[in-house]
Amino acid sequence: MNEYVLEIKNLNKSYGKKQALTDVNLNLERGRIVGLLGPNGSGKTTMIKLINGLLTPNSGSITVDGNKIGKESRIAVSYLPDKTYLPDWIKVNDIIKMFSDFYENFDPAKAMDMLSKLNINGNERLKTLSKGTKEKVQLILVMSRNAKLYLLDEPIGGVDPAARDYILNTIITTYNPDASVVISTHLISDIERVLDEAIFINNGHIVLHDTVDNIREKEGKSVDGYFREVFKC
DSSP states (O other): OOSEEEEEEEEEEEETTEEEEEEEEEEEETTOEEEEEOOTTSSHHHHHHHHTTSSOOSEEEEEETTEETTHHHHHHEEEEOSSOOSOTTSBHHHHHHHHHHHOTTBOHHHHHHHHHHTTOOTTSBGGGSOHHHHHHHHHHHHHTBOOSEEEEESTTTTSOHHHHHHHHHHHHHHSOTTOEEEEEESOHHHHGGGOSEEEEEETTEEEEEEEHHHHHHHHSSOHHHHHHHHHTO
16 A cells, blocks of 8 residues: 555646646645645645546656545545535435445445434435535535545635534544545645645645644744734734
């Protein structure tokens, strides 16, 4: 088994003349929860889409679970986009069946158990659910895959504090020890308690990658406090 679940080397991505990521190098060990932290437009979503194979880099390489981006890496990655992508008319149970058919590593029993604990009726259509409940359903779908790398793009944006707590607790308790979770967000104070490591990204450059404990010890403040200092929030 490869030591790193994710390896990025000399990664560059531009949109026309706009450079989105510049010479990014990154190694992530297994069994870690990592915050990908930066202001809006810093390159977080671009990096996640590159790892997920939704974008193609201009140069550099990415390997996930020892595989270059392609069919094998996509099996290893479970991705939660920052926008709702499921059709409103579909029933929750039908989504579970759809994911079971589409992903070999999807565990429908795990998904149904999480739905039951949240008292979400599988016969409900998405359009009848609140925004927070829709977010929970999407997270359940993502975390019910036995993946090696979970990429969560703004998983707690736009939901109430109680829903945030549930989402974070679900993330902590449902990923396996050989996997890692990357949470992209600007709501750092809400997720700091679950993080093992933090990556600061700004203008397409990684400006910091360290353990949360090291950051607190070196800087004498919380990760959120240090982030605000670095980015002058």
